[in-house]
Amino acid sequence: MDSGIKEPFSIKKLIGTIILLIISILFLLPFVWMLSASFKVESDVFSYPIQWIPQRWNAIANYKEIWLGANPFYKYYANSIIVSVATTAISCVVSALAAYGFTKIDFKGRNGMFLLILATYMVPGQAILVPQFILYRNIGLFDSLLGLIIINCFSVLGTFMLRQFFMSLSTEYIESGKIDGASHARIFWQIALPLVRPSVATYAILRFIWTWNDYQNPLIFIRSDKWYTIQLAMQKFASLNGEFYSLIMAAAVSAILPLLIIFIIGQKNVIEGIALGGVKG
Template sequence: MTIRKIKLGPIVLTALFGALSFFFLLPLVWMMSAAAKTEKEVWTFPIQWIPKDWHFAENFRTVWMGDVSFGLFYMNSVKIALISTLATLIVSAMAGYALSKLKFTGRGLVFSAMMAFMMIPEQATLVPRYIMIKEMGLYDTHAALILMGMFSSYFTFLLRQFMIGVHNDLLEAAELDGAGFYRIFWSVMLPLSRPILATVGIIKFIWTWNDYQGPLIMLNSTNLYTIPLGMQFFKEEFGTTISVMMMASLAAIIPLLVLFLILQKQVIQGISIGGVKG
């Protein structure tokens, strides 16, 4: 009978990281708890993690059915985040495919210029972008935010690095079967790039959903506000009512949590593959 040796190192590290993750989750748990409490109970010390008097429905109605158009802000964010994410995936995937698999004059120069643009802070290009949007007549529209977010040097670089690892034999086999340029891209390259596309999609969605600077500069009408601007507008109305603010904050992060839970396998796979091939 053989006795299997137990290595304590991995067990200790797992327990340590589990304890650390518990502390990182405490603010989220407190927010969920406060969203279901009365205002008086929020300020009770020591903290009562399970509310004695559940006030969830009342806080929910205050957020979604009150005088502040929280639902409108929410739908604006959903619209902009979804369209921007889809547009970024298409544009960045096409650019990454061209820079990784197509041979054309100046390909190295284009890639070098793109890498140089990544070093420029976004704030440095804010004024030129504002002027361009103004001249195009798109100021104070959602189209301005979508147009500004369509291309990303960072996401193009990620997709290009991933697509370099796709064997050319697969593309040549599709070409021999009669597939053209677009058919190879849509039917071969994109399915093989699903892990990195999921990673890019979730990161882009989160960035767009949480973006405060872009809507602040490009939007002026209250009915066009996104969640970050709407939360500031909401704070002016209910800033002293912590339970209502926590309910609004909880509603704002739910799409991000759902998105990650659905795509977490693809995201982790994309990050690991990108780390090996990078």
């Protein structure tokens, strides 16, 4: 006999679930249509009624044109991967170090310094584009992948997010490390950072997505075609193939595929990170 407690049936929960299911389907429909259109011949893209499953498949030709055509996507993919991975790695380390310092190291003016850093987040990025442009041009970082990496790897939001997670970490771990004679550097790398790994992974996923989708900075700081990221390549490809929507949809699917893979792989860490942030030590 089952002794478990069963939740009573609720009409309200059922209606809520149905509403969320309908909203989810509505959000997914454009992506399904985009994927379907990328497999079709051009004349079938806007056929009515909509052919969700293509009757005439042209996927190989469409994606071959995207990846191996006159403007092959693989070189732009390489640029975006380099910038996104490097930016994510550096930003996670820098933000985690800053968050640890603002929560676990007691120094004079700590709270005031954090508020000052946090206040810079209120300044819109567009307001400092001109000074950044002049600075990058003068120091030789203009029109380079290194410039894109540096401009994105210092994040006030990342420091704020990870600070909240480090605040949930019990100080007993830090004190035990000090008793054993460990320095703050050793405590950070061997004790604190592993304990908040899901939180750092959560920020890493978000940072990767933000960097991959960044259009403004590459548009301002990149001029050479060889350094184009995937977002600039999409704009260029759309302008050159504006009448071929099947190719544009194939390019769009190719552009979002890494984001889907990253999120599917890291969704467990995202959930763990959110749960960790809700527990105060």
